[in-house]
Structure formats: structure tokens, C-alpha cells
Amino acid sequence: MSTTVTQDMSFLYLIASASVLVQLVMLVLVLISFFSWWFIFRKHFVIRNEIRKTDDFEDIFWRGVDLNALHQRITSARYDSGSLERIFAAGFGEFNKHATGSDLDAVMESTRRAMRATYQREMDYLESHLSFLATVGSVSPYIGLLGTVWGIMNSFRSLASVTQATIAHVAPGIAEALIATAMGLFAAIPAVVAYNRYASSTDQLATRFESFMEELSNVLQRRAAG
Amino acid sequence: MSVTALRNSSYSEPRILLAGVLAGLVHLVFIALLIFGLNWKDHPPEGMMVEIWTELPKPIQEPVKTQPPPKQQTKPAPEPLKPKPEPEPQKPESVKPEPAKPAPRQAAVTPPVKKPDIAMQQKPEPIKEIKPDLEQQKKKEQEKLKELEKQKELEKKKELEKQKELEKQKELEKQKELAAQRQREQAAKAQREAEAQRAAQQAAARNLVTNEISKYKALILAKIRSRIVMPPDLPGNPIAEFSVTLLPGGDILDVRLSKSSGHAVFDNAVERAIFLSKPLPLPPDPALFHEFRNLNITVHYRE
Incomplete structure (x- = not known):
């Protein structure tokens, strides 16, 4: 008691003097925060890359290049292909396999299926780890709160053995416990922001992919008919 | 084949490591902000309990620390004082004989030498110039001589007085010095006595505290002993030791x-x-x- 009054309140001391459960909570939150930031940066690079490649491919495609040459270039994989390029390659490859003489509706149907399958795989890839960010955003404040509640419980329990209760007896315990909440919020806020941002970006990409699929099937149908 | 190859190559994410490094950097910056940016300093303690804790240990510890330094200070202080008085009285003694004795001797020697000269010069002059009025001249000379003698006597008296005054002044100075020395010695003695008194008081206070503590420890033990329902016929003199945590007010x-x-x-x-x-x-x-917060209580079966 007499020692806690004149203790120094440095950040590291507070963490070191916390109870085991609070320290565990802090450790978990630090790990969660690290991974969430890691995924934030990873997704940032992936989505930025994807948007750039989609822009480039649409630009090339609507300029009216030879589709066979384009398909050749993509499948040779001499450069890193984007999602949209892979969707195009899947659809165009499927369309070419049927060649001539087969039923146009059946050909278009299988082409569409091939494109849809690739589209779903690509979207799955783009949206991977976004659910982790969402979970971090919603759960880590609760984890931090758990640590805080536990720390405050402890500091009040130690208050029970004192006849003259002062703020000085409870303050260090509460301060140390509140660090857990701070860490939870530190993990949660960027995760939520990043999740919303990346979800809207992937949504935009998804609509672009879908509209491209429709347009490509029209182009191919015209090509088969013509 | 080509499609699967494409897929495998495409799913290798760009810059995974860079992302990890950036995440680590973000956390380092945050931790640095927390540790260095914020001053997590405790405010001065508030409340009764706190003040009592901080006050008590100081008076007990401080006297122990401060006692040695004052002794060291006082010891050197009187030492320089003592040597001073010794040389000081010697100086005046040695000074007295040298200037005082030669001065009177010179004064005493010179006038008698001059007297005969004056007398000799004066005597031949009247003899040569005026012969008839010898008696008158002799009387005059005698008167003059008397006057001269009187003057000499006066001078001598004055010189003696001056010497006496000088001696008196010297004596006064000596007395003053002695008095100053005495005062210094007295002050040093007073300081020493005051310090001794203080030390004694502190020791007494400490003794009181220790007496009080031991008294109440004995009281506690006696009270506990009085409540023990002693189990009969235990062999030997078993000793039980308990560590008891107390609350202010005596609750356990x-x-x-x-x-x-x-x-x-x-x-x-x-x-x-x-x-x-x-x-x-x-x-x-x-x-x-x-x-008394953490008491160790040792109870013997037989006293």
C-alpha cells in the first residue's frame, strides 16, 4: 500500500505490474493488432495492384486488339496477369475449345460458366482476410474490455482491505486496466476502417468484372454468329 | 495446365514482407508514442494515510544520517579554533618587549645626553658676555635649568603617560582578543552541547518508539497467550510461528x-x-x- 502510492506510472511499469489475465489479454491484442495491420497492408497492395491491372486490361481490350493474340499473351504468362485477364482467358479458352459447328447457346452457356467459376475464385482471393479484419474490428474492443473489467475488479478487491479508501489506491490499477481497452481500440479502429474501404473496393471490382463478363459474352456471341 | 499455372502464379501476393514490416513499424511508432509522448507521472499522494506514511520514516532516518555529519563539522570547527588562540597570545607577548622597551630607552637616553650639551653651551656663554651680573645670571640660569628640568620632567611624564596608554591599549586589545576567543570557544561549546542535546533527544525519541513498539508487541503476545486453550500433555516445548497481517485498528x-x-x-x-x-x-x-502490519508471532507451549 505504502509502496503503491509513490510508484512511478510509466507505461512499461503499468504493463509489467498488471495481473496475469490482463497481461494475456494485452498479448493477444498486440498479436491481433499486428496481424490486422499486416493484412491491412497486404490487402492494400493487392487491391491497388488489382485495380491498376483491371484498368490496363480494359484499356487494351476496348482498344480493339486481336482477341487471339491477347489470349496468347495472357496464357504465356510472361507478365503477372490480373483477375480480369484470367477471367477473359478462361472464357475465351472455353469458347475456342468448342470451335465450330456446335450449338451456339450451349457454347455460350459453357463459356459463361467458365468465366463465372474464375470470377468466383478471383473474388474469393480478393476478399480473403477481409473477414479477419471485420472480426478484429468487432471483437478486439470486447477483448480489451474484458482485460479492463478484470483489472478494475482486482484493484477494487484490493481496496476492500483498506479502511480509508482513497483514489490513490485504485488509480494505478484502473490505469493499468484501461491500457487493455486502449489496445483493443487501437486494434479495432484501423481494422474497421480498412474493412469498409476494402469491401467497397472489392465490390467495385466485382461489378466491373461482372459487367465485363456480360460484355465479353456478347462479343463472343457476335463473333460466333458473325 | 496453363490455367492452373496462371492461378498459382497470380495468387502469390505482392509485397507480403513489406506489409509485415510496415505493420511492425506502425506498432513501433505507437509504442514509442505511448512511452515517450505521454508523461505517466503519479501525482503527489493525497489523503491522510499517505501523509502519515511519508512523514514517519523521515524523522527516524534523517537523524541517523544527519548525526554523523554535524559531529564531523563540529570536530573540525573547534580544532581550528584552538590553534588560533595559542599563537595569538604569543604574538602580543613577543611584540610587547620589543617595541615597548626600546622606545622608552631611546627616549630616556637621548634627553640626558642633550641636557649636558645645552648646559655646557649655556654656561660658557653667560661667562663670556656678562661678568658682573654673575649671581643674577647664575640665578637666571638656575631658573632656566629648573624650567628645563621641569620641561624635561613634563616630557618624561608625557612619554611615560604615552607608554602607559600604549600598554593600556595593548592590554585592552589583548583582553578583547581573549574575550573573542572565549566567546568563540563558548559558541563552539554551545553548539556542541546543543547538538548533543539534539542527538540525545532523537535517541530518546527513538528509544521511546522502540519501547512503545516492544511494549505493544508484548501486549499483543500476552493477549493472545491469555486466549489460548492449551492442549494438555504435549511432549517437549513445541513452538508455533504465525505471520499475522493486521489492519489499522487492530483487526486481523x-x-x-x-x-x-x-x-x-x-x-x-x-x-x-x-x-x-x-x-x-x-x-x-x-x-x-x-x-505492526506484518507481525510474526511466536508462541511457546511452555514459557
Whole structure:
């Protein structure tokens, strides 16, 4: 008691003097925060890359290049292909396999299926780890709160053995416990922001992919008919 | 084949490591902000309890620390004082004979030498110039001589007076110096005495505190002993040691058996007695409570 009054309140001391459960909570939150930031940066690079490649491919495609040459270039994989390029390659490859003489509706149907399958795989890839960010955003404040509640419980329990209760007896315990909440919020806020941002970006990409699929099937149908 | 190859190559994410490094950097910056950016300093303690704790230990510790330095200070102080008085009186003594004695001698020697000269010069002059009025001249000369002698005597008296005054002044100076020395010595003595008194008072206070503590410890033990229902016929003299945590006011927070006597009956009896003797007698001065917060109580089966 007499020692806690004149203790120094440095950040590291507070963490070191916390109870085991609070320290565990802090450790978990630090790990969660690290991974969430890691995924934030990873997704940032992936989505930025994807948007750039989609822009480039649409630009090339609507300029009216030879589709066979384009398909050749993509499948040779001499450069890193984007999602949209892979969707195009899947659809165009499927369309070419049927060649001539087969039923146009059946050909278009299988082409569409091939494109849809690739589209779903690509979207799955783009949206991977976004659910982790969402979970971090919603759960880590609760984890931090758990640590805080536990720390405050402890500091009040130690208050029970004192006849003259002062703020000085409870303050260090509460301060140390509140660090857990701070860490939870530190993990949660960027995760939520990043999740919303990346979800809207992937949504935009998804609509672009879908509209491209429709347009490509029209182009191919015209090509088969013509 | 080509499609699967494409897929595998495409799913290798760009810059995974860079992302990890950036995440680490973000956390380092955050931690640095927390540690260096914020001043997590505790405010000065508030409340009664706190003030008592901080006040008590100081007076006990400080005298122990401060006592040696004052002694060291006082010891050197008188030492320089003592040597000073010794040379000082010697100087005046040595000075007295040298200037005082030669001065009067010179003064005494010169006038007698001059007197005959004047007398000799004066005597031949009247003899040569005026012969008839010899008697008158002689009378005049005698008168002159008398006057001269009177003047000389006066001069001598004046010189003597001056010497006396000088001696008196010297004596006064000596006395003043002696008085100053005495004053200094007295001041040093007074300082020493005051310090001794202070030390004695502090020692007495400490003795009082220790007496008080030992008195109340004995009281606590006596109270506990009086409540023990002694189990009969235990062999030897078993000793049970308990560590008791007290609350201000004498309530018992916790009793732990730190060393068993080897007889559970005796241990239990003592533990029960400790709880029964609640509240334990504590000194009225709350500042002494920290001595009683964690008590080690040793109970012998036979006294």
C-alpha cells in the first residue's frame, strides 16, 4: 500500500505490474493488432495492384486488339496477369475449345460458366482476410474490455482491505486496466476502417468484372454468329 | 495446365514482407508514442494515510544520517579554533618587549645626553658676555635649568603617560582578543552541547518508539497467550510461528502458519486464540502501525 502510492506510472511499469489475465489479454491484442495491420497492408497492395491491372486490361481490350493474340499473351504468362485477364482467358479458352459447328447457346452457356467459376475464385482471393479484419474490428474492443473489467475488479478487491479508501489506491490499477481497452481500440479502429474501404473496393471490382463478363459474352456471341 | 499455372502464379501476393514490416513499424511508432509522448507521472499522494506514511520514516532516518555529519563539522570547527588562540597570545607577548622597551630607552637616553650639551653651551656663554651680573645670571640660569628640568620632567611624564596608554591599549586589545576567543570557544561549546542535546533527544525519541513498539508487541503476545486453550500433555516445548497481517485498528486480515509446532492441536489452538484476541492492542499513534502490519508471532507451549 505504502509502496503503491509513490510508484512511478510509466507505461512499461503499468504493463509489467498488471495481473496475469490482463497481461494475456494485452498479448493477444498486440498479436491481433499486428496481424490486422499486416493484412491491412497486404490487402492494400493487392487491391491497388488489382485495380491498376483491371484498368490496363480494359484499356487494351476496348482498344480493339486481336482477341487471339491477347489470349496468347495472357496464357504465356510472361507478365503477372490480373483477375480480369484470367477471367477473359478462361472464357475465351472455353469458347475456342468448342470451335465450330456446335450449338451456339450451349457454347455460350459453357463459356459463361467458365468465366463465372474464375470470377468466383478471383473474388474469393480478393476478399480473403477481409473477414479477419471485420472480426478484429468487432471483437478486439470486447477483448480489451474484458482485460479492463478484470483489472478494475482486482484493484477494487484490493481496496476492500483498506479502511480509508482513497483514489490513490485504485488509480494505478484502473490505469493499468484501461491500457487493455486502449489496445483493443487501437486494434479495432484501423481494422474497421480498412474493412469498409476494402469491401467497397472489392465490390467495385466485382461489378466491373461482372459487367465485363456480360460484355465479353456478347462479343463472343457476335463473333460466333458473325 | 496453363490455367492452373496462371492461378498459382497470380495468387502469390505482392509485397507480403513489406506489409509485415510496415505493420511492425506502425506498432513501433505507437509504442514509442505511448512511452515517450505521454508523461505517466503519479501525482503527489493525497489523503491522510499517505501523509502519515511519508512523514514517519523521515524523522527516524534523517537523524541517523544527519548525526554523523554535524559531529564531523563540529570536530573540525573547534580544532581550528584552538590553534588560533595559542599563537595569538604569543604574538602580543613577543611584540610587547620589543617595541615597548626600546622606545622608552631611546627616549630616556637621548634627553640626558642633550641636557649636558645645552648646559655646557649655556654656561660658557653667560661667562663670556656678562661678568658682573654673575649671581643674577647664575640665578637666571638656575631658573632656566629648573624650567628645563621641569620641561624635561613634563616630557618624561608625557612619554611615560604615552607608554602607559600604549600598554593600556595593548592590554585592552589583548583582553578583547581573549574575550573573542572565549566567546568563540563558548559558541563552539554551545553548539556542541546543543547538538548533543539534539542527538540525545532523537535517541530518546527513538528509544521511546522502540519501547512503545516492544511494549505493544508484548501486549499483543500476552493477549493472545491469555486466549489460548492449551492442549494438555504435549511432549517437549513445541513452538508455533504465525505471520499475522493486521489492519489499522487492530483487526486481523490474515493469519498464516509460517512454522508449525509439529502438533496440529497446538497450532489450531494458537490460531483460534489469535482470532479470538481481535482487536489486537495497537499503539494510539497511527504512525507506528507499519511496524505492526506484518507481525510474526511466536508462541511457546511452555514459557
